[in-house]
Amino acid sequence: MKFVPQTTVAAVVSHPIQHFAPLYRAVNDRNLDLRVLFLSRAGLDRYHDRGFGTQVQWNSDVTDGYRHEFLADLALRPDWQQPNACRRAAGRVWAALDRLRPECVLIYGYRHTFNLAALAWCRRRRVPALMTSDSELLGRRSTRARIVKRLALPPLLRSMDAFLTIGDNNEAYLAAYGVPRSRMFRVPLTTDEAALREAMDQRDIHRRAVRADLGIDPAALVALFAGKLIDRKRPLDLADALRELARRPHSPQAREVVVVMAGDGQLRPALEEAAAELDGALRLVGFADQRQLPRLYAASDLYVHPAQRDPHPLAVKEAVLSGLPVVVSDRVGSVGPTDDVRPGRNGRVYPVGDVTTLAGILDELRRGPDLLAEMARESEKAIGDIELAASVEGLLRAVSAVRSPHGRGSR
Incomplete structure (x- = not known):
């Protein structure tokens, strides 16, 4: 598989997450210049996890082996609880992407202000945007939530160039909101x-x-x-x-x-x-x-x-x-x-x-x-x-597709 030499991909991520790190490390040897932009240190420093009811800290090597930087240190709370901090973080995302000038941007979901800021940057700079999430249709949602999603999601998803999917139910979710299968690339979640x-x-x-x-x-x-x-x-x-x-x-x-x-x-x-x-x-x-x-x-x-x-x-x-x-x-x-x-x-x-x-x-x-x-x-x-090898190949195929002369990223 051929790729543009040293394609720079920026990943905009909420915080260091243990099971993302293997993929970040693995693509370093595959002709991608990956730059990971974190918006919080949560997970890297010891913190109290309310679900587990105990102090949690990931292994110290969660940020080893790939290029990364911390743009902010947001608390992992809803945006409406920290609006000023989220606006500042969104501005830092925009500035960092302007500085790095990546040929492709990987965005994790659409829930946060900084996710939308990264997407807006891609649209303004005409740079391909990849999105990944774990959304599926199995959970029960209120009538109001279903209506809002049905109205808001299709145009938002159409603005993405490709999707890194994690499984069959995730792909069914995207298809239900109008994403064609040709824009889905299977990239299973990774682990150690x-x-x-x-x-x-x-x-x-x-x-x-x-x-x-x-x-x-x-x-x-x-x-x-x-x-x-x-x-x-x-x-x-x-x-x-x-x-x-x-x-x-x-x-x-x-x-x-x-x-x-x-x-x-x-x-x-x-x-x-x-x-x-x-x-x-x-x-x-x-x-x-x-x-x-x-x-x-x-x-x-x-x-x-x-x-x-x-x-x-x-x-x-x-x-x-x-x-x-x-x-x-x-x-x-x-x-x-x-x-x-x-x-x-x-x-x-x-x-x-x-x-x-x-x-x-x-x-x-x-x-x-x-x-x-x-x-x-x-x-x-x-x-x-x-396994990890399948995840790496899926990411490379997605980047190749959106960077090709006939891909959506060429628009």
Whole structure:
């Protein structure tokens, strides 16, 4: 694939985010001069995450390996709560783009003033704009929100030159608002694949060590959940499913099911009560960072995500990259024939909140080692479509398309 030498791409991003960094680093060797413009230091410095209910700080290397600068230090609050700061930040975005003069600009969504400022700069300077987001149609929206989106989004999206999509539901969302498929380029969300591969290379070691640390039978079927322990994620559904499972007839061939939860949040006290009642079937391990999670994936047989709404959870992707079968609710956005969770292949999907169906799936998998193994093989087959290499190629194809003489960026 040929590209204009040293094409400069500016990415306008709210703050350093752990799972964006691998893509930024990877394109450095692929003829793109990437400049990342951050509007906040949130995530780089230690901060209190209200969802997790604890202090959080990403690994210190989140900004290593690519060119970047901080244009402002906005608080991660809605624009209307800090209008003056947002106006100043928008002005700094415009000034930085004028200074850098990129041939292409990557914009993350359209919610913030600085996003719209970057788009306005592109239109004024006749520079191609790429947009990426995790929007999907699964979540329930008010009638007013649907009407506003139907009126406002199509003209806004038409002003973008191309879209970096993250999955099937994301593409369905864009198509519903009039974006042609020819302007969509699949760029799956990225993560620290090296850490996952290293953990998988030592899977047996981690499996024995983690299970020994938690007092879990080596033969048990371990289902992992990783995320905030909040209402939207519905972790209590897993406790209810375990109760339902305990009431079902138990055969000697059926494995014990143990759910391991990695995370923290407001529901932790309720989950601790449930864990005490469930006599070892539910284990809470607290917040786990990017160094600890790979060991938990390696020690597990299955990943479960029961969320009420989750556009494209990174934990689901990491589970698939780790070769795990996945069970998710029908409100999780990473489901589709070419996405992370492929129903009937590496995944099972159930109606959100339907604890009986969730328990039935767990019961089926604990009784069917061959089925579980086949689902794991299907996850391994999906890796090539969702790994970092696919993300890099998708970004390069998008840049090539909008920079070509016949692309929209030539208008």
